[in-house]
Amino acid sequence: MNQPVTAPMLNVERLNAWYGAAQILYDLSFSVGRGEVVALMGRNGAGKSTTMKSIMGLIAQRGGLVQFNDRDISRLQPFEIARLGLGFTPEDRRIFVDLTVEENLDIGRQPPRHFPDGAPAPVWTPQRLYALFPNLAEMPKRAGGSMSGGEQQMLTVARTLMGNPLLVLLDEPSEGVAPLIVEQMAQTIIELKKEGLSILLSEQNVHFARLVSDRVYMLEKGQLRWQGTMAELDANEDIQRAYLTV
Amino acid sequence: MTLNAFLFQALNGLSTASGLFLIAAGLSLIFGVSRIVNIAHGSLYMLGTYIAYTFATRIGGVTGFWGGIVATAIIVGIIGAAIEFVLLRRIYRAPELFQLLATFALVLVINDSALYLWGPEDLLGPRAPGLRDAIEVLGRRLPSYDLFLIFVGPAVLLVLHVVITKTRFGRLIRAATQDREMVGALGVNQAMLFTAVFALGSLLAGLGGALQIAREPANLATDLIAIGDAFVVVVVGGMGSISGAYLAAVLIAEVKALCIGLGVVDFGLMKINFTKFTLVAEFIVMAVVLIVRPYGLLGRPQGAVRSIAEAEEPIRPANVFVKALGIVVFAALLALPLFANYSPYLLVLGIDVLIAVLFAASLHFIMGPGGMHSFGHAAYFGLGAYGAALLVKWMAAPMGLALAFAPLAAFAGALLFGWFAVRLSGVYLAMLTLAFAQIIWAAVYQWEPITGGSNGVVGVWPPAPFNKATVYFLLALALTVPGVLLLRRLLFSPFGYAMRAGRDSPLRAEAIGIDVKRVHWLAFAIAGGICGIAGGLFAFAKGSISPETIHVGRSIDGLVMVLLGGLQTLTGPIVGASVFAVLQDTIMRSTVYWRALLGLVILFLVLIFPSGIVGTLVNLTRRIRLRRKAAT
Numbered sequence: 001m002n003q004p005v006t007a008p009m010l011n012v013e014r015l016n017a018w019y020g021a022a023q024i025l026y027d028l029s030f031s032v033g034r035g036e037v038v039a040l041m042g043r044n045g046a047g048k049s050t051t052m053k054s055i056m057g058l059i060a061q062r063g064g065l066v067q068f069n070d071r072d073i074s075r076l077q078p079f080e081i082a083r084l085g086l087g088f089t090p091e092d093r094r095i096f097v098d099l100t101v102e103e104n105l106d107i108g109r110q111p112p113r114h115f116p117d118g119a120p121a122p123v124w125t126p127q128r129l130y131a132l133f134p135n136l137a138e139m140p141k142r143a144g145g146s147m148s149g150g151e152q153q154m155l156t157v158a159r160t161l162m163g164n165p166l167l168v169l170l171d172e173p174s175e176g177v178a179p180l181i182v183e184q185m186a187q188t189i190i191e192l193k194k195e196g197l198s199i200l201l202s203e204q205n206v207h208f209a210r211l212v213s214d215r216v217y218m219l220e221k222g223q224l225r226w227q228g229t230m231a232e233l234d235a236n237e238d239i240q241r242a243y244l245t246v
Numbered sequence: 247m248t249l250n251a252f253l254f255q256a257l258n259g260l261s262t263a264s265g266l267f268l269i270a271a272g273l274s275l276i277f278g279v280s281r282i283v284n285i286a287h288g289s290l291y292m293l294g295t296y297i298a299y300t301f302a303t304r305i306g307g308v309t310g311f312w313g314g315i316v317a318t319a320i321i322v323g324i325i326g327a328a329i330e331f332v333l334l335r336r337i338y339r340a341p342e343l344f345q346l347l348a349t350f351a352l353v354l355v356i357n358d359s360a361l362y363l364w365g366p367e368d369l370l371g372p373r374a375p376g377l378r379d380a381i382e383v384l385g386r387r388l389p390s391y392d393l394f395l396i397f398v399g400p401a402v403l404l405v406l407h408v409v410i411t412k413t414r415f416g417r418l419i420r421a422a423t424q425d426r427e428m429v430g431a432l433g434v435n436q437a438m439l440f441t442a443v444f445a446l447g448s449l450l451a452g453l454g455g456a457l458q459i460a461r462e463p464a465n466l467a468t469d470l471i472a473i474g475d476a477f478v479v480v481v482v483g484g485m486g487s488i489s490g491a492y493l494a495a496v497l498i499a500e501v502k503a504l505c506i507g508l509g510v511v512d513f514g515l516m517k518i519n520f521t522k523f524t525l526v527a528e529f530i531v532m533a534v535v536l537i538v539r540p541y542g543l544l545g546r547p548q549g550a551v552r553s554i555a556e557a558e559e560p561i562r563p564a565n566v567f568v569k570a571l572g573i574v575v576f577a578a579l580l581a582l583p584l585f586a587n588y589s590p591y592l593l594v595l596g597i598d599v600l601i602a603v604l605f606a607a608s609l610h611f612i613m614g615p616g617g618m619h620s621f622g623h624a625a626y627f628g629l630g631a632y633g634a635a636l637l638v639k640w641m642a643a644p645m646g647l648a649l650a651f652a653p654l655a656a657f658a659g660a661l662l663f664g665w666f667a668v669r670l671s672g673v674y675l676a677m678l679t680l681a682f683a684q685i686i687w688a689a690v691y692q693w694e695p696i697t698g699g700s701n702g703v704v705g706v707w708p709p710a711p712f713n714k715a716t717v718y719f720l721l722a723l724a725l726t727v728p729g730v731l732l733l734r735r736l737l738f739s740p741f742g743y744a745m746r747a748g749r750d751s752p753l754r755a756e757a758i759g760i761d762v763k764r765v766h767w768l769a770f771a772i773a774g775g776i777c778g779i780a781g782g783l784f785a786f787a788k789g790s791i792s793p794e795t796i797h798v799g800r801s802i803d804g805l806v807m808v809l810l811g812g813l814q815t816l817t818g819p820i821v822g823a824s825v826f827a828v829l830q831d832t833i834m835r836s837t838v839y840w841r842a843l844l845g846l847v848i849l850f851l852v853l854i855f856p857s858g859i860v861g862t863l864v865n866l867t868r869r870i871r872l873r874r875k876a877a878t
Binding site for chain 2: 056058060077078079082083088090094096097098099103104106107108110159160163
């Protein structure tokens, strides 16, 4: 069965979301275990980003249960959710363009935290992040607005890590960046997993997802259509054709 | 005029600029982070003058004056934080204009509180201990306090600059100015940040007010004057730019000083008294700057505000129920004259309500479906009213002709101003429309030989049989109903669709071949024309028209009416205008503190009905219907 190996860290049950009168998500249920990388896949408009925003409390009209470390977070404000150790990197990056790289990182800064079992979560400092993203180390004083798309993508991930999260919602990290950066991103995700972080990744590129993910949930039109391990998806070309191929 | 005299005026201008800057900087900071246009900011400034006066006179001496200024700034900062905490944080998700309404209600409440606490007289503070003398500058005597003020502005600018660029608080302010939702998603408590920014902005306003007591008396009219000046400075400098605010403050103060310095200049053909331009100088500067640099001197285009407010519902044609209700209301209004014998006042009130409805409906037309938030709708009311009244006064035109001319005059004016206005959006558009309205007002006020100046035009009475309230009421009804229906009809025509498309998505609308600017321009002019009818009706209903009746207060009344009813419903402006006109006519007669009472009523409505009266009713019926559906 497609269940996380460890106890679920993030548990979503019957998640619904609307934009105005239009319903976007229909009864989504899924979970992410500790230390797992789970991919939320589907074509453009399938509801991947809306799912992430709903978890983060950024969609006003949402219903259903969202639990993080057994705590109901479905009524919390975004900053409260972030302070529980849930990090979010939006697909459109949302770098503060007037702020420098350093300053962007500083906005994300939060105190160190622990996993529920008392184990310390990885602690990130600008120095550690510069080691992880050498490109950023070259431009600490550069304004966010004058960086390339790939650099911005690294910065948005680094900024979220400054909050020392336990689980990161990573929305389309491979979108619109050069192939070299995509490879680097995949490497980063693997590193983060090694550090013990859990990641919920939204992705439509199966080649990228294959490099990093343990399990997959497939969305279409706001509904969960298929779930399984990455290996199962890899072997199943019908599913790939039905829900991913353009 | 000598060069020295010019330079002396320029120095004077610099000390005025410091005061302007202090109040504008706070407003700009608050707007940048919270996107709330805090109209009550001028009231905080005014409170600063009164509180500092109290310290300076009760305690007196050096401690009372200088210590009082510091204490005042802190107290006003705390008041600002309290306002944010108690009121504003409840309405961050409300439409931007609703927040405006709430802060305007605060203006009313604070003004009457000051009236209650300090009385109606102007209060002149003592001169500053240690800076009482004057020094010789350029052959004239400059008060040393003015010299001190000249340095206050740049000093505060420097401190703010350091805070904003070097501290985490400053970084958070800058980040939140761009994308406050993302700041929240990174774990920053926006509510705390907003309260802190409000406290800082209010502190600056309080400081600005407190520093003025040695120059000018504390006065109850200061609040609206200060907020008007601050808006102009912030918009000219660029919203959210602190350095821009200082630059704009200097520019405006210097232009004013120049006008005073020039005095009366003989151009041979005509003499122009430049001192008269001081009333409009800042608005002319603003209009010019906005036309040349739409986002102000150092401003940048505002990013779209990312908020989690619900998307707007499309407007719908009237259903059977609304149509039936409309017919019933219309029949009731037709029958109103029958009850005139019981209460003759009823018809006067009825006429006021009808004029208000037409005024509000025309404003709603461009604000709601058009998305153009005009802060100067009084201009077209005034053009209509003065157009009709002046035609009667100078050409002895009959009422019919005058009433027909009113919308034409307003249409022409709106056509001219609208051409500039539709090139801007958001707060900038609001401010430009305000500038145009102020220019119209000042022209009327200053052009005494034609318009009668502050006395206005009197003796504009309707001829028989319209001199009877009954008949005039029916005339007003006969003009208001078709006017409102016409606006409504337009919204469901291809023109109306194009206008709404242009509001919701200008780029996509243009991509499918809609000339958005032209559509909005025409809509602006049509709304102006309809508003002109209301102005014409007003002139004949009152028998007179004065600059006072077309001042910024009327524009704000219009906004209140529209928002009270609900911006995104078509019956909203009608209900809002009726409620407002009745409230105003009844509350005003019952207490000296009517402003505070009106303000509290507005606050109550804002907090209880955040989508307006009609919007709330619509939501309520929808919820009931959904529940029924769920039950079956």
